Amino acid sequence: MTTCGEFLVKQLEAWGVDTVFGIPGVHTVELYRGLPGSKIRHITPRHEQGAGFMADGYARVSGKPGVCFIITGPGMTNILTAMAQAYADSIPMLVISSVNERERLGLGKGYLHELPNQRNLTAGVTAFSHTLMSVEELPAVLARAFAVFDSERPRPVHIELPLDIITAPAAHLRVVAKPQLLRPAPNxxxxxxxxxxxxxxxxxxxxxxxxxxxxxxxxxxxxxxxxxxxxxxxxxxxxxxxxxxxxxxxxxxxxxxxxxxxxxxxxxxxxxxxxxxxxxxxxxxxxxxxxxxxxxxxxxxxxxxxxxxxxxxxxxxxxxxxxxxxxxxxxxxxxxxxxxxxxxxxxxxxxxGFSGWAHYRQLFDGILATLPDARFVGDSTQTVYSGNHLVELDGPRRWFNSSTGYGTLGYGLPAALGAKLAEPARPVICLIGDGGLQFSLPELASAVEAKVGIVVLLWNNHGYGEIKRYMQRRAITPLGVDIYTPDFLAIARGFGCAAERARDHAHLHELLRSAPADRPLLIEVLEAPPFV
The missing domain is CATH 3.40.50.1220 (TPP-binding domain)
Structure with a gap:
């Protein structure tokens, strides 16, 4: 018997999906039944928000939708921030989630992972959200999703499958060709x-x-x-x-x-x-x-x-x-x-006006002299804010970050992983601060597990430095911004990464040239001489 979950995998594979980001749970294991026999690669993040950010980075580089398999309830609430960033920046993302059985929907009886209405949660961060009420709906709903990705302003789409639909027989369905849609021609x-x-x-x-x-x-x-x-x-x-x-x-x-x-x-x-x-x-x-x-x-x-x-x-x-x-x-x-x-x-x-940013210009000039083809994937951090103004590159899809649109923290590391998976041959540098890295630090383990060689350039100012300056400019006593700074090098090595602190610009360039291909290299740069 072919289940609906197995058919879904076949249909996605036929439409060019080669990577899925997700964390298996008791409510999604039946979505995984068909993955081992497919050519689709599965990447396991350490948090569903990381899955969404990985899918975002993958989509920005490949131009194809990033696809996530997400569990009912907490999986959906965890991924919403990533969906909001993708929505704000017009990034194609397909979020496939489970939901409780059709006969249990909206009853409020305390079933595992139960929410009153998952679709209401996603309403503001999706082009549309759909609950699959029969197996036969699946091909048409997937076609609607890809119509958004291919012919409209691309944005996330959420499709939820009740647990009794995921396991329902689907042998009578046939994999269909992807509809060829064109974007609208102007007048x-x-x-x-x-x-x-x-x-x-x-x-x-x-x-x-x-x-x-x-x-x-x-x-x-x-x-x-x-x-x-x-x-x-x-x-x-x-x-x-x-x-x-x-x-x-x-x-x-x-x-x-x-x-x-x-x-x-x-x-x-x-x-x-x-x-x-x-x-x-x-x-x-x-x-x-x-x-x-x-x-x-x-x-x-x-x-x-x-x-x-x-x-x-x-x-x-x-x-x-x-x-x-x-x-x-x-x-x-x-x-x-x-x-x-x-x-x-x-x-x-x-x-x-940029004369006071000479140290950032030197930093980026040196990186590009060492890795001229590098792609930069950034968080909300000082190197990103300055680079947005200073850095120019010779091709698109080589500079993106979460300072735009929704403006979340924790984006840089998982998005860089997704970007590297989309184009493994190009060097990827994650620009992130010590505050933002603590939002998604466990995703270093995901990158090691996936054998992804990215460079994590950690700009360490021992706190939320930009917010601290913002408070001071407004005569607000800084509070909550001088956060505890862990030993990032020890933590990164504990996750299986290479990790070094750059002593100066020459040492930084040496580290970049020797970055391993099969695991992340975390380079800590202190906001102190000789880097400022």
């Missing part, structure tokens, strides 16, 4: 109107978000065609290469870029929320658009949030850019063009 007449405005613009500005992550060639061609200084959100880093003459970096919260936004006669924003964590990390409401705003986004509602556009176009970012380019001059890339000069002036002003 051509609106794009022609946009192109006409852009051709007339004297001081255009281009704002590019994570919704363009699959369109690096189109972004570069569009910036060149418009001769427009270009600001990238954190999730869009790398869409313009580091030395591009039109690149402004991810500095929309800083005055030189804000002045360009005020001075621009036409601003074109594509695949970006225009949200606080990219445009107002100083929390002063100071990012303003002075001229006409044209927005392109796959999400119609997002076109009307944060800034109302004079021209709002719903559609796929890459297709929209290709259609726009057909109505724009080809243009030549020059360091002396009007747009490049505007960008260079802004970069020069930014460089003056």
């Amino acid at each position: 051509r007449s609106l794009l022609r109107e946009a192109a006409a405005q852009l051709r007339q613009a004297k001081r255009p500005l281009l704002l590019i978000g994570g919704g363009c992550v699959e369109a690096a060639a189109e972004v570069r061609a569009l910036a060149q065609a418009l001769d427009a200084p270009t600001a990238l959100t954190i999730n869009a880093k790398g869409l313009l290469p580091a030395e591009h003459p039109l690149l402004l970096g991810s500095n929309q919260s800083l005055l030189p870029v804000r002045q360009l936004a005020l001075d621009a006669d036409v601003v074109l924003a594509i695949g970006t929320e225009l949200g606080e964590t990219d445009y107002d990390v100083v929390f002063d409401g100071g990012f303003k658009i002075g001229g006409a705003l044209i927005r392109i986004d796959i999400d119609a509602q997002q076109l009307l949030r944060n800034a109302i556009a004079q021209l709002a176009i719903q559609g796929d970012a890459r297709l929209a850019m290709r259609m726009l380019l057909a109505d724009l001059p080809v243009g030549e890339l020059s360091a002396h063009s009007p747009g490049a000069r505007r960008a260079a002036n802004a970069r020069a002003e930014l460089a003056e």
Whole structure:
């Protein structure tokens, strides 16, 4: 007999799922019956939140949905934070959970892991949540989930299987081919109107978000065609290469870029929320658009949030850019063009403002000199905050972190593990602080077990340093921020990792070059000379 749980595994495998993150429990063991006979790799985190963060990192690198198997009740409440981060950053994630038997749902009798309604918990962090009430529903519900991932704004989907459905016979079901869905095409007449405005613009500005992550060639061609200084959100880093003459970096919260936004006669924003964590990390409401705003986004509602556009176009970012380019001059890339000069002036002003961050620049320059192809996966920590402004890379999907959107702690380590599993050949550096690492420290064991060679670059300031400074700036007596700092090197070695404290920059580079391929290397960097 083939059970519903076994059929689920077969269908996921047929649709290209190669990795599942989950912790087996008495309510999910029947989901595991079919895994040993499949080609799907199972990774066991030490906490369901870690499973969600691993799936997030895997999805950001691979472009495919990260898949989790989660138990009823505490498994679902544990993973909600990870789902919220993925929801905020538009990351595809498929969370398959169990739930109590259909005849026991919502009765409140104290059954194991019982909740009044799991779907209500997930309502704010999913594109949709569905309770499978019959085996026959499964193929169609999975198809709906992949429709979200492939043709809409990608976000988590939750499907829960009652315990009596997981074990129900499913031999009569047949594995079906994955539906081939396209993202919506934008309105051509609106794009022609946009192109006409852009051709007339004297001081255009281009704002590019994570919704363009699959369109690096189109972004570069569009910036060149418009001769427009270009600001990238954190999730869009790398869409313009580091030395591009039109690149402004991810500095929309800083005055030189804000002045360009005020001075621009036409601003074109594509695949970006225009949200606080990219445009107002100083929390002063100071990012303003002075001229006409044209927005392109796959999400119609997002076109009307944060800034109302004079021209709002719903559609796929890459297709929209290709259609726009057909109505724009080809243009030549020059360091002396009007747009490049505007960008260079802004970069020069930014460089003056970054003069106090020379130690962070030295840190990142040295890392990239040693590991030029590295991918950086970060937590909410000082190296991430500074790197968001300072670091530029030559390709997308190489810099992401949890300082955007939901802004959680504990993300960096498990997300880095997921990123490495998605592309094992590329070096992965986890940027994390001593406070954030204590949220997810046991996931070092998961990485050792999975033989994942990541570098955990631990910036240790012995507490919640950024929050302490925030309190002090507001004349609040620091409380709860000077936390106990354990011996991270001993703990990491106890988990089976390699672990060293970097004495100086030369020693750090030596450690990076000798990082093991089959287990994490934790490098502790103290926020003290010679690193500051």
